[in-house]
Amino acid sequence: MKFFLKCDEAVHVCDRSQYNEASFLEKLKLKMHILICGLCRGHAKRNTKLTETIKSANLKTLLPEEKQSLKKRLQQEINNGNES
């Protein structure tokens, strides 16, 4: 097992860690990589900022079944319109 990540691997780990899907070891390797790689450091900073921004907006979404019922009503209306 290698300890140093390549840039594309670091970017991938960084993406997954935004969703808490990177392991402790992976995150450690990412930190090491960022220490020596300015490009990835910039990317990681930007990526984390995106995550925080989205989180802070506290967006609400409709549940899938609620969307489904909206769709159904709209579709019904579309079909009615086509017949007449």
Next chain:
Amino acid sequence: MELLNPEKWVEKYADYLYNYTIVRVNDHIAAQDLISETFLAGLKSKKNFKGEATERTWLISILKRKIIDYYRKINSKKGKAEIHITYRDDDSEGDWLEENAVDPYDKTAEDTMVNEELGLAILECIDKLPEKQAVIFKKKTIEGFDTEAICKEYNITPSNLWVIIHRARKSMAECLEKNWFN
């Protein structure tokens, strides 16, 4: 030429309209009704859409009128000397204004407004992504579905998913930097 695409309205705009509505009417059920009415009204007046505005701003303009109507209806039912207010969340009790004395830890109206604008800016940026990226990014990032569930639903491999997410995140960061952080 068909300018509007009602079949895709729910997928594309329901969440946007919902976030717009919920801060204004503060009632989950009423918000859904308003959105549904907006879509139906949009469908009826489809011919009036001239393509000058985007589909989304056009729908919002319809929604605004629906929200005004909603408050008119509520107000006409009132006419009593009591003041009822609706609370932000379900676990707070009581219907009287006095019971809801100012809470210093409550969010200020300004915070709520900034939050709403940010939320809408994010959804606008998502709307600019290619369709598949938009749906998958939203599922993963905002609705919080796990990787496995999304892969199953769209029949893609995890590495496909991460490529899509990576591209979407890149465009999202660019879009928000342009439209929000400036």
